[in-house]
Amino acid sequence: MIAAAQMGPIARTQGRPAVVHRMIDLMRQAKALGAQVVAYPEAALTAFFPHWFTEDEDEVDAWFERDMPGPQTQPLFDEARRLGLGFHLGYCELDVSAGQKRRFNTSILVDASGRIIGKYRKIHLPGHAEHRAESPFQNLEKRYFEVGDLGFGAWQAWGGVAGMIICNDRRWPESYRVLGLQGAEMIFCGYNTPVHHPGAPEHDRLGQFHNELCMQSGAYQNSAWVIGVAKAGLEEGVDMIAGSCIIAPTGELVARCSSNGDEVIVARCDLDLGRSYRETTFNFARHRRTEHYHMIVERTGATPP
Ligand code: CDT
Numbered sequence: 001m002i003a004a005a006q007m008g009p010i011a012r013t014q015g016r017p018a019v020v021h022r023m024i025d026l027m028r029q030a031k032a033l034g035a036q037v038v039a040y041p042e043a044a045l046t047a048f049f050p051h052w053f054t055e056d057e058d059e060v061d062a063w064f065e066r067d068m069p070g071p072q073t074q075p076l077f078d079e080a081r082r083l084g085l086g087f088h089l090g091y092c093e094l095d096v097s098a099g100q101k102r103r104f105n106t107s108i109l110v111d112a113s114g115r116i117i118g119k120y121r122k123i124h125l126p127g128h129a130e131h132r133a134e135s136p137f138q139n140l141e142k143r144y145f146e147v148g149d150l151g152f153g154a155w156q157a158w159g160g161v162a163g164m165i166i167c168n169d170r171r172w173p174e175s176y177r178v179l180g181l182q183g184a185e186m187i188f189c190g191y192n193t194p195v196h197h198p199g200a201p202e203h204d205r206l207g208q209f210h211n212e213l214c215m216q217s218g219a220y221q222n223s224a225w226v227i228g229v230a231k232a233g234l235e236e237g238v239d240m241i242a243g244s245c246i247i248a249p250t251g252e253l254v255a256r257c258s259s260n261g262d263e264v265i266v267a268r269c270d271l272d273l274g275r276s277y278r279e280t281t282f283n284f285a286r287h288r289r290t291e292h293y294h295m296i297v298e299r300t301g302a303t304p305p
Helices: 016-032 057-061 074-083 167-171 173-180 201-221 271-278 290-300
Strands: 002-006 037-039 086-095 102-110 116-121 154-157 160-166 186-191 225-230 233-235 238-240 245-247 253-256 263-267
Touching (some): 002 016, 016 074, 016 263, 074 086, 102 160, 102 186, 116 154, 160 167, 160 173, 167 186, 167 201, 173 201, 186 201, 245 263, 253 263
Parallel strands (some): 002 037, 037 086, 186 225
Antiparallel strands (some): 086 102, 102 116, 154 160, 225 245, 233 238, 245 253
8 A cells, every 4th residue: 555645835934843743644644544655745845945046055955955864854764664664755955975065856765664775866857047037936946956867766665666756757758668667666756846837827727637647648658656746735825736646557546635735645556457567568578669769760860768
């Protein structure tokens, strides 16, 4: 059983301890519902600060975690261990390990003993790097984060193979396919998606449709369960889509949040269902025709897959 723990808005002034308290409450609900693992959203520990511009480096760094777990996130790991529950967590990572400061939009998988078993750094960073004063809010991921350098990894976890993507990655078929090629059976995806797209307001009415469209097709075409987890609701003036959901390898949406706030949903994710698709319709070894994809690329001069 997998749980998605959607989170409502986090105020700019809400500190980590209060957020972790909310997360522990969600974790306990997930456990009570029979979950083995609970998934939190992208950048779950703070408000989604790329919506604001600042040139103050210290102010930027304050949104990031230097250690995971650190003193303020340790209670989450302790509670998971106490409950015997694994979790998926999105957070903003400040890496100073190589004597150089690097910032990533990161997610991790933690097993039931509190050990980090997998780490991913977001690859598809949306938005822009420059301040857009005319815009009602910013989307400054290209300013505050580096492109992830770990690739799309997959790990043995919870009786199968688990992978991670983060928010905008879900709109790109390559993200799922690279995981599908590694046999990923569960794909965790946290997101912070505004209802309004300042650069293309004509897309706004389709926000929820596109959210489901890309995750449902990613699940089906790669025979995987997809667990999509939102940070939702009106956060510091930015309205964000909710609709956290669990999608089966059939492409069917089997559980969906109904609120804009903190909410837990669960689904019994039968990994044999994915195997059934992976061995038939989407048997990659038998049916993919990679040599032809390359021929098309050579003929047209398109970017190689
Ligand atoms: N966090 C994140 O990646 N958000 C983007 C907003 C882009 S607007 C289309 C997303 O793809 O949801």
